[in-house]
Amino acid sequence: MNQIQTQTPLAGQSFTIRRWAPTSIIGTSSFLAVFVVLAALPYMVNLSLVYSMIDLFILLILAMTWNMLAGYGGMVSVGQQAFIGVGAYSMVVIADHLGMNIFFAIALSAVFCGLLAIPISFLVFRLAGGYFAVGTWVISEVVRLTVVQVPEIGGGAGASFGAMSDMSKELRIATSYWIALGAVVLVLLACVLLIRSKGGLALTAVRDDITAASTSGVMVTAIKRLVFVFAGAGAGIAGALIAISSLRVQPDSVFSVQWSAFMIFIVVVGGVGTLEGPIFGVLVFWILKQLLADYGPLYLICLGAIGIAFVLFVRGGIWGLVSRKGRVELFPVGYKYSSNSSIDN
């Protein structure tokens, strides 16, 4: 348990700040239990369910990292598909063409996308608010139009991912599933650690009031850039997972703006600017997908309408309804303050 002892000279009192609360102890241990169950899932259910769970994990990673970007950093990007595509193609190049280990290749794809996000951030950070959103969209178009010019990675037709082709179908799907599950846990852990860190405190301040944060000495641009790079790396991991699970990287699909639509829907329905939100949002998304996905355009119209209804009437999302006063946190990221000594001390 982290406890920070603070001696304030003015009052001469000492305080204890606790990061763990009963809800976060229960919440985190339930997530660990869910993780154990999910890890055993390929032994229990049929292959097609396991396969569709990989998609769920990919969307969860995208939603969690987009939430850091928009929910905490206030940067509404509709261009994360730039990093999804680059992550998927990096996976093909690193694991297939260069023949490196798959785990190493995923990590390297993430690093590459994170590095790519640095120069991009210098361009798009010149735009604010809504124009930032369209700016990121333009960048993703530029990346797509550039990638399809490279014949070595298949040009407009795309490339196949063959590094796992010597496995049996069952083993391949189960392995992809475990890799995706592991990636979800790592990204979730990274989000929790980022929010818990000193940078996270600054980020939360930026989320709540950017002007106040800035006047309190938070280096707003630096912290935003950190989050932009983090989200770029996260989308890169998602892209690498798409290459692994679909065995084929098609430019029109990996660079599709529909990814942005899905991640935004998940975060908005779950709860913007909370760590718990995307987890609940992805469940809603998954249920809707099972019910409506056969209807094609109608399914997307429903997603759009539900998303708009949430923004207008349930702005905190599902998690906002659960924790009305903002006191419930399933992860140890809050601050609980208690005084150690009596007042007349």
Added chain:
Amino acid sequence: MNLLDPIIQGILLGGLYALFAAGLSLMFGVMRIVNLAYGDFAVLASYASLVVVNAALVNPLVALVFIAPAMALIGYVLQRTILQRTLGLSPLPSLLVTFGLSIIVQNLLLMFGSADQQRLTLGDIDTASIILPLDIHIGVFPLAVFVLAIVILSALSWFMASTQYGRLVRAVSDDPATVELQGVNPKQIFALATAIAFGLVAVAGVAAGIQTSFNPSSGSMLLIFAFEAVIIGGLGSLWGTLGGAMILGVAQTVGAAFAPAQQILAGHLVFLIFLAFLPNGISRRKVRA
């Protein structure tokens, strides 16, 4: 290579982009909303025009007489019922809602139309051109759109600068609370500004439908072109936007003259160069966003 021809074509193409950019920039100027569904509403207007043309056997310009007011009405209602609720310090709600609208409009068009490319036609005027010396062909319709863009931008700029309503719009965009104290309802002004922007988008959508082709998902490209024109031109400057639109148009046509498949990428790259080196655009005004 003779670059004069692509440059002239690009300038004319800029007229079309300026028509698009004017409405986007109006909504941003007044309400600080970037309407991500903007291009999709333009495509909606193109399809509506196609439906009217096929049903009533009139030409698209006659259809526009009905469609522009209809789109303005949609804009008015949309602002009063949905967009008004998203206004605030944070741009997040309005972006999320307009992005949702974009998906809805796009998929409605897919449901009721088809994914094929469509085109509106004015008959012979489509391909008619004026031949100048040096073998330069100027299309009659692109020229008309360019002139129309200048007329509409002049009208808009006169309207904002010299009419009572224009003054109200500018006042509301500076400080809605104070304007409300003077007895004017800012919501009404916002809704009228949105109605004008949607009327403009109908004109731009039908013009684009005649000049190029469209399909249910071509809206995002139109949004991006309008956005690039606004940023190259510099926020808050109507004439800057026209300049930005012409620069974008020229970048695309000259790019296409060198490599026919790279028209759009060339436009994007010129936009990125402006963003990197001249972030306040050619009008170089600083505007809070």
